[in-house]
Amino acid sequence: MADIETAVVALRRSRQRRALARLAERHGEHTGLPDAVFELLDAVEAAEGQGSAMTVTEVAALLGVDQPRSSRLASQALQAGLLRREADQHDGRRSLLTLTPEGRDVLTRIRTFRREVIAEATAGWTAEDRAALAHLLTRFVRDFSAITPH
Numbered sequence: 001m002a003d004i005e006t007a008v009v010a011l012r013r014s015r016q017r018r019a020l021a022r023l024a025e026r027h028g029e030h031t032g033l034p035d036a037v038f039e040l041l042d043a044v045e046a047a048e049g050q051g052s053a054m055t056v057t058e059v060a061a062l063l064g065v066d067q068p069r070s071s072r073l074a075s076q077a078l079q080a081g082l083l084r085r086e087a088d089q090h091d092g093r094r095s096l097l098t099l100t101p102e103g104r105d106v107l108t109r110i111r112t113f114r115r116e117v118i119a120e121a122t123a124g125w126t127a128e129d130r131a132a133l134a135h136l137l138t139r140f141v142r143d144f145s146a147i148t149p150h
Helices: 002-016 019-026 035-049 056-063 067-079 101-121 127-147
Strands: 083-087 095-099
Touching (some): 035 083, 056 067
16 A cells, blocks of 8 residues: 555656656647646546536536636637637526637647657556556546545
């Protein structure tokens, strides 16, 4: 348990240091937008994948930020042409966030970059080790999410 806890803390620290974003900058993959904008895009894409759309308030809750911060992130993504607002067909008072084709392209590039970094970090691993990590990490995230507040 101690080794797992240490690894989880190290991953969190790496994220807080924005290690992946700095690596992206060095590789010419930086877009000039804050990492949190891409977290927002990931959330919108996940909702769309489940057949729904999200409001700024729902994104705020999912990302664990306040509504003004979520609004600023959405505004940055809207200004960059990565998102658009659409009226909710069931409730005209709600404004839903949807990805634009440019937003999908950016997410594809980011996902490719992330996968390249993971491939580089595990380059010396066997296919079996990579498969074991994928299986166990996915299981851990699912089980951890089940016992933690959303």
